[in-house]
Structure formats: structure tokens, C-alpha cells
Amino acid sequence: MISVAEHDESPRAPDPLVSVVMPLYNEAAVLRTLTGLVEEALQSCRCRYEIVYVNDGSRDESEDLLDEIARENPHVRVVHFSRNFGHQAAVQAGLMFAAGDAIVVMDSDLQDDPAAIPRFLERWREGYDVVYAVRFNRKENLAKRSLFYAFYRVLNAISDTPIPHDAGNFGLIDRRAAEHVVRMYDRDRFYPGLRRWVGFRQIGVPVERLARHDDQPRVTLRQLGRLAKSAVFSFSSFPLTMFYAIAAVSLLACAGLCGFTLYHKLFTGLAIPGWTSMTIAASFFGALNALGIGILGEYVIRIYDQVRARPLFIVQREVNFALRDAEAIGAADVGNALRD
Ligand code: UDP
Ligand code: MG
Numbered sequence: 001m002i003s004v005a006e007h008d009e010s011p012r013a014p015d016p017l018v019s020v021v022m023p024l025y026n027e028a029a030v031l032r033t034l035t036g037l038v039e040e041a042l043q044s045c046r047c048r049y050e051i052v053y054v055n056d057g058s059r060d061e062s063e064d065l066l067d068e069i070a071r072e073n074p075h076v077r078v079v080h081f082s083r084n085f086g087h088q089a090a091v092q093a094g095l096m097f098a099a100g101d102a103i104v105v106m107d108s109d110l111q112d113d114p115a116a117i118p119r120f121l122e123r124w125r126e127g128y129d130v131v132y133a134v135r136f137n138r139k140e141n142l143a144k145r146s147l148f149y150a151f152y153r154v155l156n157a158i159s160d161t162p163i164p165h166d167a168g169n170f171g172l173i174d175r176r177a178a179e180h181v182v183r184m185y186d187r188d189r190f191y192p193g194l195r196r197w198v199g200f201r202q203i204g205v206p207v208e209r210l211a212r213h214d215d216q217p218r219v220t221l222r223q224l225g226r227l228a229k230s231a232v233f234s235f236s237s238f239p240l241t242m243f244y245a246i247a248a249v250s251l252l253a254c255a256g257l258c259g260f261t262l263y264h265k266l267f268t269g270l271a272i273p274g275w276t277s278m279t280i281a282a283s284f285f286g287a288l289n290a291l292g293i294g295i296l297g298e299y300v301i302r303i304y305d306q307v308r309a310r311p312l313f314i315v316q317r318e319v320n321f322a323l324r325d326a327e328a329i330g331a332a333d334v335g336n337a338l339r340d
Contacts, residue, residue: 012125016101018047020117021094023054023087024108025218028061034108035069035076041114045121051076053108054094057084087219088189088227091169095182104172105191109212111139112170116207120172129200132164132171132192133207147224155231158238163196163231164204174200186308190231197235198314237301243294250287257283 020038024031035051042049053066055078063080070076079097081090091105102124106112116133123131138145152165169191173181180198181191196202219227232239261279265271 012127013101016047017099018042018045018049018102018104018117018121019052019098019100020049020104020106020114021052021054021091021098022106022108023056023090023094024058024062025056025084025087025090026058026060026062027108027213027218028058028065030108030110030213031062031065031069034110034114035073037110037114038117039073039075041117045118047121049075050099052094052098053078054090054097055080056087056090057081086223087169088191088230091191092182092189095173095178098178101175102172103175103178106170109214109218111210111212113207113210116170116205117172119205119207123203123205124172124174127201128203129174129177130171130195130202132167132195132202132204134164134204135166135168135170135209136206138209139211151228151231155228155235158232159193159235160237161193161197161235163193163235167192167204170207171195176200180311180314184308184310186234186310188230188234190227190234193231193235197310200314200316240294240297240301243290243297247287247290247294250283250290254280254283254287 020042022034022038027034031053038051039049051073053076055062055066066076066078066080070078077097079093081093094105095103102121104117104120106114112133120131120133138148140148148166152163152167156162156165173195177195177198177200181194184194184197186194257279261271261276265276
């Protein structure tokens with residue numbers, strides 16, 4: 001019998017390369033400070049590192065300043081977009097250009113505290129593949145804070161793969177998991193959802209959300225709304241399920257109305273001519289519409305699934321397949337020896 005020899009993942013490299021990916025749009029005012037803080041955090045980590053800025057079509061001095069910083073500092077790499085493509089696209093580009101064994105994604109507006117990076121790396125060295133910041137003590141105004149609070153809770157409740165509360169982009173992802181995220185073709189991207197979707201060992205670490213360096217968020221409320229829609233429609237089929245609920249309620253209402261109107265038509269004579277047939281027809285076709293939308297939605301969601309072609313599964317590790325391969329090679333050697 002073949003003994004079970006677990007082919008576990010290789011332990012973390014003793015001297016890993018860590019990439020810090022930072023998308024930015026018009027953040028010239030803080031780029032030098034930010035680079036200094038990130039380097040300071042990385043230097044305490046016993047690792048090699050690179051800082052990957054993704055300039056998402058900034059219109060301020062960010063472009064020239066980044067080139068200047070990169071000339072002075074060989075750890076800094078910069079990707080300049082041809083125009084503004086949005087935060088999520090910039091995160092994707094950062095993951096694609098990063099070469100690290102572990103990749104940290106963070107904002108460039110000083111809201112994500114670089115001092116959390118060594119804590120992420122500690123967890124990664126313990127064997128976690130995804131270490132995400134669970135944000136607390138947000139400094140945004142009450143309305144925005146409440147929106148974020150409600151959004152994460154609603155999303156978690158309705159998502160097919162529950163997405164942790166208060167976990168945004170900030171966090172570390174192991175290269176292997178990052179490669180799976182990069183290979184997901186979703187055009188409508190919500191990075192925290194994709195990161196959750198790929199699985200592997202994940203853990204949250206509480207990190208205080210700092211204040212923005214200025215009072216002008218670069219992601220507008222409209223863009224935030226679009227992102228929330230991406231999150232809901234990419235990770236939940238709940239909106240579709242609602243139509244079944246609407247159809248069920250409408251059918252019940254239809255049955256009730258049929259009974260009510262027919263009773264008056266047949267027994268009390270209180271029914272105005274045309275009222276019974278109108279009410280029955282309207283409620284019946286209303287229910288039929290909701291049911292039809294639900295059924296159409298089932299097809300649409302399947303087409304959507306097929307088109308974005310997410311993998312059916314992702315393997316974390318394999319056990320004993322190496323033994324089988326070794327045996328096959330051994331058998332081939334014996335065969336060759338016999339022939340010789
Ligand atoms: N950002 C970007 N492209 C955009 C808008 C924003 O790369 O079109 C960057 C921005 O410079 C910052 C990060 O994305 O580093 C988060 O933006 P913001 O602070 O406006 O978002 P919030 O913190 O309010 O969610
Ligand atoms: Mg911000």
C-alpha cells in the first residue's frame with residue numbers, strides 16, 4: 001500500500017520578495033511621505049521588497065514626481081495608465097506587475113496604515129495566504145460610515161461566498177492566490193470579493209482606518225455606488241431570488257382577488273360590470289410577469305457565469321500524486337532497462 005505522504009506547500013521563503021501595490025489618482029501631495037513610511041515598515045520585515053505604484057491617469061504632478069522617486073529609489077516601480085481607468089483596474093494592474101512572493105495592496109492616500117504590513121507578513125509566515133485588514137475607527141463622516149457599515153453587512157448576508165465585514169482592499173495576498181485573482185476574467189471587479197472567492201487560508205487583522213490626507217476622496221460617490229452594484233451582482237443571486245418571492249406573493253394575491261371578486265360577482269351582485277375580469281386578469285398577468293422575469297433571470301445568470309468563466313474549483317494542495325509520477329518514471333526506467 002502506498003503510504004500517505006502529504007505533499008504540502010513549500011514553507012515560506014526565508015528571504016521573500018514582498019511587493020506593495022498602490023494605485024493612485026492625483027495624490028502628489030503625499031507620495032514622498034508615503035514612500036518613506038512604506039519603506040520604513042518594510043525594512044523591519046527581513047525581506048526584499050519593491051513598491052509598485054499604479055498611476056491611474058493622474059492630472060496633477062504625480063506622474064513626474066513618481067518618475068523622479070523611481071529614479072532615486074531602485075525599489076520603486078511605476079506603471080502609468082494612459083488615462084483614468086478606475087481604482088479596481090489599477091489594483092488589477094498592480095497585481096499583474098508585482099513580482100512578490102507576497103503582495104500587499106493598499107491605498108495611496110495615507111488612509112491605510114503602512115505600519116500594519118509587518119503584522120500581515122507575520123501571519124503570512126505562519127501559513128495564511130490572505131491576510132486582510134478589518135477596518136475600525138473610520139474617520140469619514142457619519143453618513144459615509146453608516147453606508148459602509150450597512151453595505152458590508154448586507155453584502156455578507158446575501159453573498160454566495162460570504163465576504164468579511166469591513167474588509168476593503170488593504171491586505172496581503174500570497175502570490176499563488178493573487179495569480180488566481182488576476183486570471184479571473186470578471187470585467188466588473190470588486191477586489192475584496194474576488195480575493196475571498198479564490199479561497200485558501202484567510203484571516204482578518206484589525207487595522208485602524210486613518211484619516212485621508214485631504215478632504216477630497218478620489219473615488220466619487222457615484223463610483224462607490226457602481227462598485228457596490230458590482231459587489232452585489234458579481235457575488236450574489238439574491239436580486240434574482242427576489243423575483244421568485246414577488247411571483248409567489250403575486251400569485252397568492254391573485255388567488256385571493258379571484259375568490260373575492262368572484263364571490264361578489266356570483267353572490268352579492270356588488271361587482272361593477274368588467275371589474276371581476278379586469279382584476280383577475282391584471283393580478284394574474286402581474287404574477288406571470290414576475291415569474292417570467294425570474295425564469296429569464298435563471299438563463300441570464302447562467303450565461304453570465306459561462307461568459308466570465310470563473311474556474312470550477314481551485315486546488316490548494318495535492319497528496320501523493322508525486323509518488324504516482326515517481327512510480328510511473330520508475331516503471332519506465334525498468335522497461336527501458338529490460339529492453340536494453
Ligand atoms: N484611486 C485610483 N483611481 C481612481 C480613484 C482613486 O487609483 O479613479 C486611488 C486613490 O488615489 C487612492 C485609492 O484609490 O489611493 C482610494 O481612493 P479614495 O481614497 O478616493 O477612496 P476611499 O478611501 O474613499 O474608499
Ligand atoms: Mg481613501
